[in-house]
Amino acid sequence: MKRASKLIGLAMLVPIVVLWAWWQERRILNRGWGLSELERGWAKAAGVAEPSNIRVMTVDTVPLPMPVSWAEFFHERFGLGIGSPIGMSLRYGIYLADEYMPNPRVLVHEFVHTAQYERLGLFKFMWLYFCQCAFEGYNGAPLECEANEVAARVLERLPRV
Numbered sequence: 337m338k339r340a341s342k343l344i345g346l347a348m349l350v351p352i353v354v355l356w357a358w359w360q361e362r363r364i365l366n367r368g369w370g371l372s373e374l375e376r377g378w379a380k381a382a383g384v385a386e387p388s389n390i391r392v393m394t395v396d397t398v399p400l401p402m403p404v405s406w407a408e409f410f411h412e413r414f415g416l417g418i419g420s421p422i423g424m425s426l427r428y429g430i431y432l433a434d435e436y437m438p439n440p441r442v443l444v445h446e447f448v449h450t451a452q453y454e455r456l457g458l459f460k461f462m463w464l465y466f467c468q469c470a471f472e473g474y475n476g477a478p479l480e481c482e483a484n485e486v487a488a489r490v491l492e493r494l495p496r497v
């Protein structure tokens with residue numbers, strides 16, 4: 337996939353995703369629940385400045401920013417894949433897929449993304465995140481690597497759950 341083609345796809349995709357993320361964050365902030373004392377401690381350890389702003393909502397399936405047919409279009413035309421995540425941080429709103437609910441691994445990983453949103457802002461986070469995934473792959477994306485590394489450090493210090 338050519339670099340220019342991917343950039344065109346990203347320039348179309350990211351603004352849609354940012355609007356969607358903003359809307360979904362509002363939804364989670366209205367309907368989700370706040371963190372327990374323990375979870376706030378994990379969020380702090382993950383680098384979140386304002387853990388009390390976070391709300392979590394469990395769903396059967398984490399929603400995607402667009403209909404599946406659009407996602408397929410971006411995947412085929414521009415090589416921008418959107419998977420089916422088990423958790424998703426939309427700044428202070430966090431979705432968790434139901435079956436993973438009790439798993440602090442997923443939650444702490446999403447907290448690191450929340451800290452990244454605090455640092456970068458919503459638009460810049462999304463732009464960098466999608467660019468990194470498009471050009472370096474999901475596993476090579478620096479924002480994803482940071483989330484995995486920080487989460488691993490935080491989880492190491494937790495008592496076994």
Ligand SMILES: [Zn+2]
Pocket residue numbers: 445449480483
């Ligand atoms: Zn991640």
